[in-house]
Ligand SMILES: Nc1ncnc2c1ncn2[C@@H]1O[C@H](COP(=O)(O)OP(=O)(O)O)[C@@H](O)[C@H]1O
């Protein structure tokens with residue numbers, strides 16, 4: 073658990089992060105979202121002491137980080153940034169092995185971990201271990217950057233706009249991978265982005281920042297339904313709200329009995345995808361397929377009800 | 384090929400033209416020969432650059448040429464050429480001055496590297512120091528070389544006279560010491576500024592990642608910053624090495640020795656052959672140093688820089 077307690081950072085007297093209090097539960101993804109310059113990066117970098125707070129405290133699992141030497145704290149916390157920050161003169165394998173080496177892991181253990189992570193990110197170890205970073209595509213570099221951050225099995229992973237430089241298709245894939253990895257290892261992730269769509273897709277909780285202040289911290293559904301300020305509402309996009317709401321749930325959770333005609337939709341798809349398909353094909357209902365069997369239907373009427381503002 | 388044939392033939396013709404038993408007559412290639420050699424050398428260099436050979440291949444070619452020339456020299460087919468006749472009468476002096484020359488050039492560069500890289504590091508870390516140091520070094524660089532050699536005579540003579548033990552170490556107003564100090568001073572700016580530029584060009588994202596992963600300042604420097612700056616630092620060393628091999632000839636003017644001794648003796652006696660005895664090895668040495676270090680720079684920067 074990360075407890076941020078009334079933290080403030082001033083540069084030349086100007087508060088860049090202003091009295092932020094935030095609790096991040098273990099094994100969740102907290103997405104910090106806001107316009108550029110709102111202090112997201114500064115807030116995140118105070119968690120691993122890359123920035124010293126002007127006042128306030130941060131505790132990790134109850135322990136005040138002020139008492140931990142910065143380099144020791146950082147070796148316990150994964151850190152991935154936009155533009156990956158890979159060391160251009162070291163191989164993919166050496167890059168991933170950075171923190172294990174700093175921690176003094178033995179060679180075999182490190183090598184095994186490197187291969188394990190490469191496989192996890194769908195990069196064939198034999199093929200990629202000895203490549204140089206500039207020999208990889210942007211998406212591959214980004215995956216290696218995250219693999220490097222996870223190398224020493226940290227409980228906490230900090231990510232600063234990790235997908236900012238990726239094209240939409242590769243970004244969607246990377247987000248999917250991140251969710252899978254988070255579920256598998258139970259890592260607590262703090263992710264910074266300026267993209268509300270990404271925040272809603274990834275976040276267990278979303279923390280909205282503006283001009284250094286924390287405006288609202290809540291689940292995506294709560295934020296969409298009850299934005300705390302007009303600024304939060306604007307960030308979500310007023311006209312987007314029903315679709316954002318639908319994108320939060322899966323078809324599987326809202327199957328109705330009945331039989332519909334035509335091409336079925338997968339139960340793992342989001343309600344938003346189902347809604348799009350309904351509108352596009354001009355049908356009132358779609359059959360739902362789960363493990364190859366038709367288990368019911370989703371209807372236009374049902375989805376319209378779900379998309380409406382919760383009472 | 385043409386060049387090689389020319390080199391072999393020039394030796395032949397010289398032997399043919401020298402009257403037997405006459406050790407004073409000098410047969411030297413005329414200006415036309417030197418022009419031709421120069422033109423062909425340019426052509427060859429140009430062709431080699433165009434081929435974009437890998438670095439080790441360039442070093443290999445350099446070795447092959449050096450080997451071929453050594454073979455020609457050793458076979459004695461050039462022995463009747465004027466410059467080599469000069470060599471014959473000064474064999475011992477030639478190698479002694481060669482040693483002096485190498486010690487001056489390489490020694491000053493080594494000393495400047497040992498002092499300049501840490502100085503560059505300090506300039507990189509502390510901004511106010513950076514401007515001050517680079518300004519001073521810039522001024523040193525603009526002092527004409529002979530003036531700098533001259534300027535150093537007085538203070539070093541004073542040191543030799545007043546510091547006990549200094550003269551025992553070989554420090555004196557004239558000779559190798561002021562030459563060494565002057566060459567060192569000239570080398571410092573390129574090495575310090577290249578160290579600073581090299582360190583500044585290291586990707587900020589890589590440095591940030593290194594910090595964020597828990598590297599200490601020392602580890603960051605040794606594992607990330609210096610290795611990434613190394614090709615640029617090496618380029619600085621290459622510049623001063625080539626520069627100092629040339630400049631070291633001037634050291635002869637203040638009694639510092641080196642190939643310059645033959646050049647200035649030759650100029651004094653208007654003996655072109657003697658000038659060449661000093662000049663040709665200097666040029667060859669500088670050229671070889673440039674080729675080898677360029678290749679090294681390329682080898683170390685491969686993969687290290689983003690394309
Ligand atoms: N080291 C620094 N010195 C001075 N100002 C800074 C520094 N770092 C960030 N800032 C300022 O703090 C504000 C917030 O920056 P940042 O946390 O990077 O915002 P975000 O990540 O939300 O875009 C910006 O206005 C930026 O100019």
Ligand SMILES: [Mg+2]
Pocket residue numbers: 112113114
């Ligand atoms: Mg930022």
